Amino acid sequence: MIQPRKRRASRLPFVPLPRLLAFVLLSAIPLALATFYEPLAWGAVAIWAAAIVLALIDARATRPLTADDVSRQITEQPSLRAADPVRLTVRNPLARRLALTIRDEPPASFDVDRRSVRVEVGGRASASAEYAARPRHRGTFQFGDLHTRQPGPLGLMERRGRVDAAVEVKVYPDLREIRRYEITLRRGLAYDAGQRRARIPGAGSLFARLREYGPDDDPRSISWAATARRGRPIAVEYETERQQRLLILLDAGRMMSSTLGTLTKLDHAVNTALMLAYVGAAKGDEVGLLGFADDVRSYLPPRRGRGQFLRITEELRRIAVTTTESDYRSALEFLRARAARRALVVLFTDLVDEEASRSLVAAVTRLAGNNLVLCCLLADPELAEVAARVPDSTVSLYERVVAREVRDARAKALATLRRRGVHTIDVPSDRLTVATIQRYIELKKRFL
Numbered sequence: 362m363i364q365p366r367k368r369r370a371s372r373l374p375f376v377p378l379p380r381l382l383a384f385v386l387l388s389a390i391p392l393a394l395a396t397f398y399e400p401l402a403w404g405a406v407a408i409w410a411a412a413i414v415l416a417l418i419d420a421r422a423t424r425p426l427t428a429d430d431v432s433r434q435i436t437e438q439p440s441l442r443a444a445d446p447v448r449l450t451v452r453n454p455l456a457r458r459l460a461l462t463i464r465d466e467p468p469a470s471f472d473v474d475r476r477s478v479r480v481e482v483g484g485r486a487s488a489s490a491e492y493a494a495r496p497r498h499r500g501t502f503q504f505g506d507l508h509t510r511q512p513g514p515l516g517l518m519e520r521r522g523r524v525d526a527a528v529e530v531k532v533y534p535d536l537r538e539i540r541r542y543e544i545t546l547r548r549g550l551a552y553d554a555g556q557r558r559a560r561i562p563g564a565g566s567l568f569a570r571l572r573e574y575g576p577d578d579d580p581r582s583i584s585w586a587a588t589a590r591r592g593r594p595i596a597v598e599y600e601t602e603r604q605q606r607l608l609i610l611l612d613a614g615r616m617m618s619s620t621l622g623t624l625t626k627l628d629h630a631v632n633t634a635l636m637l638a639y640v641g642a643a644k645g646d647e648v649g650l651l652g653f654a655d656d657v658r659s660y661l662p663p664r665r666g667r668g669q670f671l672r673i674t675e676e677l678r679r680i681a682v683t684t685t686e687s688d689y690r691s692a693l694e695f696l697r698a699r700a701a702r703r704a705l706v707v708l709f710t711d712l713v714d715e716e717a718s719r720s721l722v723a724a725v726t727r728l729a730g731n732n733l734v735l736c737c738l739l740a741d742p743e744l745a746e747v748a749a750r751v752p753d754s755t756v757s758l759y760e761r762v763v764a765r766e767v768r769d770a771r772a773k774a775l776a777t778l779r780r781r782g783v784h785t786i787d788v789p790s791d792r793l794t795v796a797t798i799q800r801y802i803e804l805k806k807r808f809l
Contacts, residue, residue, distance in 0.1 A: 381517040419513030440536040450489040466505025606704035614687030630709035653692035689724035718774035
């Protein structure tokens with residue numbers, strides 16, 4: 362957890378403004394003329410006295426603000442790399458207009474478009490302003506207090522204060538893909554659009570789609586509400602509900618710590634795993650989760666329902682990448698000991714060197730004995746670019762040779778996995794989610 366840096370509260374909350382300093386400088390005029398006529402020095406004293414009195418009046422006209430007057434609302438659930446709006450609301454307890462500058466203390470791992478906002482609110486009214494905060498990491502973080510700057514009605518003094526507003530926030534994997542999927546689902550443009558549905562003879566119980574009523578259809582399949590809306594007979598098509606078991610495995614070891622774009626490979630995999638869990642839960646499957654590195658870091662036994670999806674979301678928020686080597690054998694043995702039923706196992710990992718490939722292939726091959734395994738890898742576009750680049754120096758030639766060795770070892774490991782009955786995906790990060798969901802739907806419809 363990142364703790365905000367606490368600053369010592371100022372004993373003198375009032376700061377003079379330029380208008381007061383300009384007023385005091387007016388005393389220089391009678392002081393300069395006093396060299397010719399000494400009584401004019403009293404004019405400078407009068408200006409100083411007036412400045413002091415007016416400054417005190419201006420300071421007393423402001424009052425310290427509390428958490429009831431200034432508050433922060435994070436309007437959406439913070440998610441990785443999403444620009445989430447943070448709203449700062451001011452309730453003006455005074456009868457006069459209030460102009461207020463607020464400086465927030467977001468966590469250090471948040472990118473913000475601005476740190477201070479200015480709010481102007483009428484008497485006995487409320488107003489708010491927003492800024493955007495974009496988390497760079499998943500986990501639990503803390504916003505600090507709110508710092509306020511409130512000028513007096515005469516513009517001579519400014520009251521500076523601190524409002525207690527420290528609060529913890531949980532940053533989840535990228536939730537935007539789920540929102541986009543829900544929209545495309547309503548429009549009939551989801552990932553499985555255009556694919557043939559595997560059908561089982563007999564009456565179904567799971568709603569599939571609406572279509573025009575045909576002469577060979579059972580009259581009982583007519584949807585009278587849809588018929589009334591469209592003005593022609595519409596039938597409801599059902600398919601037999603077939604619930605399966607889906608196990609999501611996340612490698613959080615060293616090979617998933619490298620960065621693709623602005624996110625680590627693990628973060629890309631976590632975002633896809635969240636989407637996969639959502640789709641699996643929506644389709645009635647039992648969904649489970651296993652996160653591992655050198656040992657098991659997280660485990661949720663497969664279950665159905667929205668509650669399970671929320672538990673998986675919370676676990677995905679906590680899984681952190683490590684610099685240790687992954688122990689595939691112990692992780693998959695752990696899974697085999699707790700999952701006796703056949704399941705579709707989706708493993709998110711990466712292949713870099715031959716030694717890691719050998720241990721992964723051996724462990725996955727054993728797991729594939731009584732499960733259907735889908736191994737999802739993240740292709741590195743830079744690696745492919747270096748391997749194909751024409752060298753123009755000794756250094757670039759060396760880089761090309763190394764890149765080709767890594768590429769060939771990766772291709773060899775993937776070929777071995779496929780020969781042993783393991784399904785594989787090897788795509789760039791921007792295509793990982795769509796490719797994984799489409800392959801999951803394809804395997805589910807084939808009832809493998």
